[in-house]
Amino acid sequence: MAKKQSYKRQRSPILLIVCEGKNKTERKYFSHYKARECLYRLEIKDSKATDVMGMAKRASNLYKEYQMDIALGDKAFCLIDMDLREDKYNAYLKARQKYPNITFIVSNPCFEIWLLYHFTENPKAESSSQAVKEQMKKYVPGYNEAMDVYAQCDLEDKYAVAINRSEKKNSLYDGGVTLVERNPYTEVQDLIYILKKLD
Secondary structure, three states, X not given: OOOOOOOOOOOOOEEEEEEEXXXXXXXXXXXXXXXXXXXXXXXXXXXXXXXXXXXXXXXXXXXXXXXXXXXXXXXXXXXXXXXXXXXXXXXXXXXXXXXXXEEEEEEXXXXXXXXXXXOOOOOOOOOOHHHHHHHXXXXXXXXXXXXXXXXXXXXXXXXXXXXXXXXXXXXXXXXXXXXXXXXXEEOHHHHHHHHHXXX
């Protein structure tokens, strides 16, 4: 009796990005990567939970719902604002162990650090996420989390500069310094690399 051959249905890889429910900034930014012709299917989803473990669980559930498969190039990401908080860092370490199929993209204090690298080589270290958002107003007058900075400031061709600046800053941190101690810090460039590679 001949063995049944297993095969995988050919389709574009699914890239899933899970954001904190209140963070419209991230959804609007990444929606511009969804709009263009590319070799992936981008799904940007909210999480009602804003804690790291709750977001990771949401991402894991969506992974199953979309029948995602690493063999097909599918990847799931959770965007985490560390907010300079030790408890979030500890939760992040636990979530990484519990949900190995999820890639965590950390920013400290928050996602706006990535946006700042489009405008300045050296974003100031701040004592809170709110202070980072105030710093954004120096470069984007009237900045708020509902704003589409990507479109308003024409960031489409500025990602390479932001990547270089972010990587340069990240390389200065000593290996013994935890993510919560790195300020400013972001890993968003890692996700941008993947999106641009599949463009």
